[in-house]
Amino acid sequence: MITVGKLLDDKGxxxxxxxxxxxxxxxxxxxxxxxxxxxxxxxxxxxxGIISERDYARQVILKDRTxxxxxxxxxxxxxxxxxxxxxxxxxxxxxxxxxxIRHLPVLDNNALVGMIxxxxxxxxxxxxxQYTIEQLENHLSWAESY
Numbered sequence: 381m382i383t384v385g386k387l388l389d390d391k392g393x394x395x396x397x398x399x400x401x402x403x404x405x406x407x408x409x410x411x412x413x414x415x416x417x418x419x420x421x422x423x424x425x426x427x428x429g430i431i432s433e434r435d436y437a438r439q440v441i442l443k444d445r446t447x448x449x450x451x452x453x454x455x456x457x458x459x460x461x462x463x464x465x466x467x468x469x470x471x472x473x474x475x476x477x478x479x480x481i482r483h484l485p486v487l488d489n490n491a492l493v494g495m496i497x498x499x500x501x502x503x504x505x506x507x508x509x510q511y512t513i514e515q516l517e518n519h520l521s522w523a524e525s526y
Contacts, residue, residue: 384472384486385465387504388494395485395495397422398431400453404440407431407452418483420492421456427485427492429456434482462487469501476501 421429439455486494
């Protein structure tokens with residue numbers, strides 16, 4: 381069973397963050413530049429929220445706000461579900477599915493060390509299943525040769 385720490389070691393620990401006072405416009409611009417769907421919101425290096433494209437769509441566009449005047453703290457999700465390096469990706473998938481979220485910050489001793497997405501988790505599960513299938517096929521072909 382692969383852990384979040386191993387996934388991050390393979391994927392990379394790059395994590396982009398914003399502050400609560402940053403404009404939503406600059407935040408969305410950063411998401412576009414980094415090609416990510418969510419950013420952690422930090423205040424004094426502490427995770428205080430997460431902001432996603434979904435937050436933007438629901439809290440800015442649908443409420444007819446302007447992204448240049450709206451601050452991250454006004455629309456961010458404050459109750460953040462997170463994971464930690466020793467947790468398995470299967471456990472993360474349960475959290476993602478039950479909570480209907482797409483991104484999980486990774487904390488180690490309360491410090492942000494990465495971010496994983498549902499896509500990262502699914503990709504890793506598929507890779508693990510493909511490996512298992514290959515092993516079974518090799519075992520079957522070896523057994524058939526006897």
